[in-house]
Structure formats: C-alpha cells, structure tokens
Amino acid sequence: MTTAFTYLPRVAEPEKMTEEEEAHYARADYSVPHEAFVDEIVAAIGRGKEISLVDLGTGPGDVVLRFRGKVDWDLWGVDFSPGMLAIAVEGATARLPASARPINWVIADTKRTGLPSQYFDxxxxxxxxxHLEDPLRFWREVERIGKPGGFVHVRDLRRPPSDAEADRLTSLHVGRESEVVQEHYRSSLLSAYRADEVVQQLDQAGLHGLQVRELDDRYLEVVGWRAEPA
Structure with missing residues (x-):
C-alpha cells in the first residue's frame, strides 16, 4: 500500500448533489459495478435466507432493484433526496413485475435514519x-441499525495519490459520460477517504470484525460479519 504521506489532502465536496448532478447521475451507466456489488453480497449471505437488508444512500435505487431481481429479501432503500427516490419508485414500476415483493423506500439522512435499532441483518x-464530512456519524448509524453479528458491506472510492492519477481514473472509468458526471466523479475521488482513515473511523464507531481492503484501481470496501458482543 502507498504510504499515507504521499496522498493528496482530502478536498470535501457537498453532501448533497445539485439537481443537475442528480439527473446526470441517474442516467449514467453503472450497471457493471452495481451488478458485481450485488452478486458479491448475495454470494456472501446466501440466497435461501430470509433477511432484511438496507441500502444507505440508495440514490436512484439501481442496487436495490438489482437485489429484487435475484432475491426475495425484505429490502429497504434510504436516501435524503426526494428526487432520487422518485426515480427509484419509477424504476421499480418499470423494471419489476407487479407481483414482486414491495421495496421500502425511506427519505432520511444516512447519518440519522430514524429506523429501528438492531433491525437489519x-x-x-x-x-x-x-460525500460525508462527518463519517463517524454514518458508521455509528450502521452500528445502531444493524444486528449484532450482522453483515456489512460498504463500498466507496478511495483517494488517489495525485491529481494526475485522478485525471487518469476519471478518463478511464467515466470518460464517455457527460461532462457533469466526469467533473463530479473527479471531485468524488478527491473527497474520498483512504483505507487507513476508514480503519480509524470503524474503531471509533465500535464496529469490529470487519475488513477494510483496497479493490481494483479506485475502490475500497468495508466488508464482513460484525463481531458479536463479548
């Protein structure tokens, strides 16, 4: 792993997208990484189980809708943008059969969802x-609403070591998307956290038993089954 001091300083971006950014993001094609993300989680948990799963910051709901196409779990999607959730509801109507088990869409801040404690598997x-300037509040909410011993999988970008690498990743991965998407993607890379920073966040939030690992050329993920209380 590259040593921490070689990394760019984090440049925070606003937690909420503009309406223009939301519209472009909803139209962008993230089908390949989203499908891989869903398949990895289904494989880790197992299809035959009856579980409750919540997606924090679900946006236009593509990830949750892909779950519904594969499993009959109790699915929840949380986002603080009414516009994004309206797109998610439209997507559910267009993409899912009428007989599909309903998805619970909740307008709420991912750091303060109002969902019941220790509810989600x-x-x-x-x-x-x-996006989060105070990620510790997010991790504490993950700890609060998840069941002890439950499953956690959080995937995000990780901060690149240089502006040149940020430019390369932007061109490589979203170079065919709109200029708005490209600008937002680059901004997101520069506001992302390093793996060592996330390790510290988890420790402070009391989330134990999870792995923090770097994935491919731009992602990091927090994944695993939470440690049971002693």
Missing amino acids: AVISNSVLH
Missing part, C-alpha cells in the same frame, strides 16, 4: 462515504 452502502 445486512447494512450496505455504495459510493456514499466520500
């Missing part, structure tokens, strides 16, 4: 952490 999130 699995708490997941994708590309949300880098």
Whole structure:
C-alpha cells in the first residue's frame, strides 16, 4: 500500500448533489459495478435466507432493484433526496413485475435514519462515504441499525495519490459520460477517504470484525460479519 504521506489532502465536496448532478447521475451507466456489488453480497449471505437488508444512500435505487431481481429479501432503500427516490419508485414500476415483493423506500439522512435499532441483518452502502464530512456519524448509524453479528458491506472510492492519477481514473472509468458526471466523479475521488482513515473511523464507531481492503484501481470496501458482543 502507498504510504499515507504521499496522498493528496482530502478536498470535501457537498453532501448533497445539485439537481443537475442528480439527473446526470441517474442516467449514467453503472450497471457493471452495481451488478458485481450485488452478486458479491448475495454470494456472501446466501440466497435461501430470509433477511432484511438496507441500502444507505440508495440514490436512484439501481442496487436495490438489482437485489429484487435475484432475491426475495425484505429490502429497504434510504436516501435524503426526494428526487432520487422518485426515480427509484419509477424504476421499480418499470423494471419489476407487479407481483414482486414491495421495496421500502425511506427519505432520511444516512447519518440519522430514524429506523429501528438492531433491525437489519445486512447494512450496505455504495459510493456514499466520500460525500460525508462527518463519517463517524454514518458508521455509528450502521452500528445502531444493524444486528449484532450482522453483515456489512460498504463500498466507496478511495483517494488517489495525485491529481494526475485522478485525471487518469476519471478518463478511464467515466470518460464517455457527460461532462457533469466526469467533473463530479473527479471531485468524488478527491473527497474520498483512504483505507487507513476508514480503519480509524470503524474503531471509533465500535464496529469490529470487519475488513477494510483496497479493490481494483479506485475502490475500497468495508466488508464482513460484525463481531458479536463479548
């Protein structure tokens, strides 16, 4: 792993996208990473189980909708953008059969969801952490709403070591998307956390038993089964 001092300082971006950014993000094609993310979680948990799963920062709901196409779990999608959840509801109508088990869509801050404590067997999130100026509040909410011994899978970008690498990753992964998406993606890379920073966040939040690992050229993920209380 590259030593911490070689990394760029974190440049925070706003927690909430503009309406223009939301519209472009909803139209962007993230089908390949989203499908891989869902398949990895289904494989880790097992299809035959009856579980409750919440996606924090679900955005337009693509990840949750992909789950519904594979499993009959109790699914929840949380986002603080009414516009994003409206797109998610439209997507559910268009993509799922009328007989599909309903998905619970909740308008709420991922750091203060109002959901019941120790309710969820699995708490997941994708590309949300880098938006948060106070990630500790997010991790404490993950700890609160998830069951002891439950499953956690949080995937996000990780901060690159240089501006040149940020430019390369942007061109490589979203170079065919709109200029708005490209600018937002680069900004997201520069606001992302390093793996060692996330390790410290988890320790402070009391989330134990989880692995923090770097994935591919731009992701990090927190994954595993939470340690049971002593």
